[in-house]
Amino acid sequence: MKIELQQKTQWKKWLAFGLFILSLAYTAQAVTSTNNKTIMANEITLQTVQSGAVDIYSNAYGEFASARERLLTAPALGKVAEILVRPGTQVHADTIILTLANPKLEQEVGQARGELAQLEAQREAFKYEQQSERLDYQGRIADIEAEIEKAKLELSVNENLMTLGVASKIELQRAGLAVKQQSKRLIFEKKKYQQFIDMQSYQLTQRDITVSQQQAQLSLLEEQLDDMQVKAGIAGSLQNLAVELGQSVQLGESLAKVGSNKQLIARLRLPQHQADQIDINAPVIIDTQKGKIAAHITRIESVVTNGSVLAEASIDDKLTSNARPSLTISAQIFVKHQEDATFINQVSGIRPQSKQSVFVKTAENTLSQRDVSFAELSQGRLVITEGLISGDEIVSSDISKYNQFQELTIEH
Numbered sequence: 001m002k003i004e005l006q007q008k009t010q011w012k013k014w015l016a017f018g019l020f021i022l023s024l025a026y027t028a029q030a031v032t033s034t035n036n037k038t039i040m041a042n043e044i045t046l047q048t049v050q051s052g053a054v055d056i057y058s059n060a061y062g063e064f065a066s067a068r069e070r071l072l073t074a075p076a077l078g079k080v081a082e083i084l085v086r087p088g089t090q091v092h093a094d095t096i097i098l099t100l101a102n103p104k105l106e107q108e109v110g111q112a113r114g115e116l117a118q119l120e121a122q123r124e125a126f127k128y129e130q131q132s133e134r135l136d137y138q139g140r141i142a143d144i145e146a147e148i149e150k151a152k153l154e155l156s157v158n159e160n161l162m163t164l165g166v167a168s169k170i171e172l173q174r175a176g177l178a179v180k181q182q183s184k185r186l187i188f189e190k191k192k193y194q195q196f197i198d199m200q201s202y203q204l205t206q207r208d209i210t211v212s213q214q215q216a217q218l219s220l221l222e223e224q225l226d227d228m229q230v231k232a233g234i235a236g237s238l239q240n241l242a243v244e245l246g247q248s249v250q251l252g253e254s255l256a257k258v259g260s261n262k263q264l265i266a267r268l269r270l271p272q273h274q275a276d277q278i279d280i281n282a283p284v285i286i287d288t289q290k291g292k293i294a295a296h297i298t299r300i301e302s303v304v305t306n307g308s309v310l311a312e313a314s315i316d317d318k319l320t321s322n323a324r325p326s327l328t329i330s331a332q333i334f335v336k337h338q339e340d341a342t343f344i345n346q347v348s349g350i351r352p353q354s355k356q357s358v359f360v361k362t363a364e365n366t367l368s369q370r371d372v373s374f375a376e377l378s379q380g381r382l383v384i385t386e387g388l389i390s391g392d393e394i395v396s397s398d399i400s401k402y403n404q405f406q407e408l409t410i411e412h
Contacts, residue, residue, distance in 0.1 A: 037402060037405040037407070037408050037409070038408070038409045038410075038411045039367070039399065039402060039408045039409070039410060039411065040410075040411055041410050041411065041412045043397070043399065044359075044367075044395050044397050044399060044410070045395065045396050045397040046361060046393045046394065046395060046396065047344055047345060047347065047393065047394055047395075047396040048391065048392070048393050049342060049343070049344055049384065049388045049389065049390055049391060049392040049393070049394065050342070050343055050344065050390060051340060051341065051342050051343070051390035052340070052341065052343075053337065053338065053339050053340070053341065054337075054338050054341040054343055054378060054381055054383060055334060055336075055337055055338075055378065055379070056334075056335040056336050056337070056338055056376050056378045056383070057285070057332040057333060057334055057335060057378045057379055058270060058271060058274040058277075058278065058332070058333045058335050058376075059271075059330070059331075059332060059377075060268040060269055060270050060271070060311075060330070060331045060332075060333055061268070061269055061328070061329070061330050061331070062266055062267045062268035062269055062328075062329055062331065063266075063267055063325075063326055063327060063328050063329060064264045064265070064266055064267075064323060064324065064325055064326065064327045064329060065259075065264065065265055065266075065267050065325055065326070066236060066239070066259025066260045066261070066263065066264060066265075066325050067260055067263040067264055067265045067314075068234055068236070068259065068260040068263050069239075069257060069258070069259045069260070070232070070233045070234050070257070070258045070259075071254060071256075071257050072097060072230050072232075072233070072254075072255045072256045072257065072258065073252050073253060073254055073255060074100065074230075074249040074250065074251055074252060074253045074255055075100075075223075075224050075227035075228060075230075075251070076100075076102055076105055076224045076227075076228065076251055077102060077104075077105075077248075077249070077250060077251055078100030078101055078102040078105075078228060078248070078249055079100065079101050079102075079246065079247070079248050079249070080098055080099075080100060080243050080244065080245055080246060080247045080248075080249065081099045081100060081101040081245075082098060082099040082245070083097075083098045083241070083243075083244075083245055084096050084097060084098060084099070085097045085098070085232075085238050085241075086238065086241065087238050087239060087240060087241050088237060088238065089237060089238050090236075090237050090261070091232040091235065091236060091237060091238055091258060092232065092235050093231070093232055093233055093234055093235055094231055094232070095231060095232045096229050096230065096231055097230045097231065097232055097238060097241075097255070097256055097258075098230050098241075098243070098255065098256070099228060099229050099230070100228040100229075100230065100249065101228070102225075102228060105221065105224060105225055105228070106225060108221055109218070109221045109222055109225050112214065112217055112218040112221050113218060115214055116211070116214045116215060116218050119207070119210055119211045119214050120211055122207070123204070123207045123208070123211055126203070126204065126207055127204065130200045130203075130204070133196065133200075134193075134196070134197070134200070137189070137192070137193040137196060138193070140189055141186065141189050141190060141193060144182055144185050144186045144189055145186060147182045147185075148179060148182040148183055148186060152179050230255055230256070232258045233258065234258055234260060235260065235261070235262070236258055236259050236260040236261045236262075237258070237259060237261050237324075237325070238256060238257075238258055239257045239258065239259045239325065240256055240257040241255075241256045242254050242255055242256060242257075243255055243256075259325055261324060261325065262319070264315055264319065264323060264324075264325065265298075265312050265313065265314060265315065266284070266286055266295055266312065266313040266315065266329060266331065267310065267311075267312055268284075268310070268311045268312070268313060268331050268333070269308035269309070269310060269311075270300070270308060270309045270310075270311050270333065271307070271308060272304050272307050272308060272309060274335055275300065275304075275308075275309035275311075277335050277336060278297060278300065278311070278333055278334075278335055279297070280297055280298065280299075280300065281296050281297060281298075282296065282297045282333055282334045282335075283295075283296055283333075283334045284296055284297060284313045284331050284332070284333050284334070285331060285332045286313070286315075286329050286330075286331045287329060287330045287331065287332075288320045288322055288323055288327065288329055289322070290320040290321060290322045291320040293315060293316075293317045293318075293319065293320065293323075294315075294316045294317045295313040295314060295315050295316055295317070295331075296313060296314055296316060297311055297312070297313050297333065298312050298313060298314045299311060299312040300312075311333075313331070313333075332378075332379065335376075335378075338383070341383050342383070342384040342385075342388060342389065342390055343381045343382060343383045343384060344381070344382050344384065344388075344394065344396075345380060345381060345382070345396075346377060346380045346381070346382055347382065347394075347396045348398065349398060349400070350374060350382060351374070352374055352375065352376055352377035352382060353374065353375065353376070354373075354374055355371060355372070355373045355374070356371070356372060356374065357369045357370065357371050357372070357403070358370060358372050358394050358395065359394065359395040359399065359402075359408065360388070360392055360393065360394050360395075361392075361393040361394070361395075365409055365410040365411075365412075366407060366408070366409060366410070367395060367407065367408040367409075367410065368406065368407050368408075369403075369405075369406050369407070370387055370388075371387055372384060372386065372387030372388050372394075373385045373386035373387055
């Protein structure tokens with residue numbers, strides 16, 4: 001009995017030792033298989049790392065907006081009597097959007113017209129009065145001139161008689177005095193006439209000013225009445241209508257907004273991490289899905305909203321056929337020119353601004369995983385900052401199922 005027990009115990013020891021050896025062999029094989037794996041050559045596509053000058057562009061999204069916008073406001077107190085155009089309709093500058101009614105304004109226009117007609121009639125009557133008074137003055141001047149001629153004639157006769165010794169000296173002096181008196185009277189009357197002409201001119205000017213003021217008041221009221229037919233003012237489309245039929249509005253209250261269709265700007269949302277690298281006037285390439293349009297940055301806001309910064313771009317090219325306000329667009333904005341950049345063409349699965357492991361061909365038939373730092377993706381080129389040099393070959397096809405292996409052997 002004792003000998004049998006010892007034999008059984010010896011057999012168990014050998015079994016345990018064998019299992020331990022098998023476990024070590026399996027572990028070694030697993031480690032070896034993790035570090036090296038064979039892959040068929042037709043499963044991979046290689047891409048060569050390049051170097052050279054690269055223009056870095058930032059991707060952005062946004063929409064078109066009207067470069068010209070016009071807010072339509074109520075020219076006076078009124079009620080919306082008619083709506084002729086609804087939002088989205090194409091309009092011209094003289095297109096009537098809506099009509100406002102204001103009976104009081106119409107009455108004021110009528111009264112102003114009546115007052116203007118009355119003032120104009122009074123001015124014309126005043127002109128006739130002035131003309132009559134001028135004729136009176138001219139008649140008096142003519143009478144004085146006739147008296148002077150008569151006095152001169154008497155003076156001449158008396159001088160002749162005095163020569164003949166017929167007339168007395170006093171008669172001659174009296175005739176000479178009459179000529180002087182009438183001449184002075186003529187001078188005085190002409191001065192009065194000139195002063196009268198000047199006074200009439202000032203009076204007529206005053207009446208002209210009164211008439212002009214009334215004309216200006218009437219023009220203002222007529223303009224207000226005409227503006228009750230609210231026009232678009234610019235060519236484009238009606239973007240917003242803020243009132244309804246029958247609604248009462250106050251002076252200056254917003255009625256509608258019109259925006260241009262052919263004159264557009266691009267409103268773009270720039271990534272926050274690149275916004276401070278973009279300059280005013282930086283070139284922009286806008287994609288409308290129906291073509292690409294050149295533009296340039298004209299304004300960049302300083303406020304960050306949801307990780308992006310709003311910018312505006314002015315259009316430099318002819319617009320595509322689908323261009324309109326609020327159309328969603330994508331854009332590429334020039335950031336900088338980088339000399340001697342290391343880059344690859346865009347590869348599916350590799351993200352810009354990241355650090356990832358890729359398989360690099362290290363020998364004739366060997367691929368090895370390597371950590372690579374990637375920077376910006378610009379126009380299909382992915383810039384490399386660390387991990388690869390020009391001339392390296394990387395696997396650009398999807399072999400993610402082999403990511404668990406550090407090395408792969410290429411089998412042809």
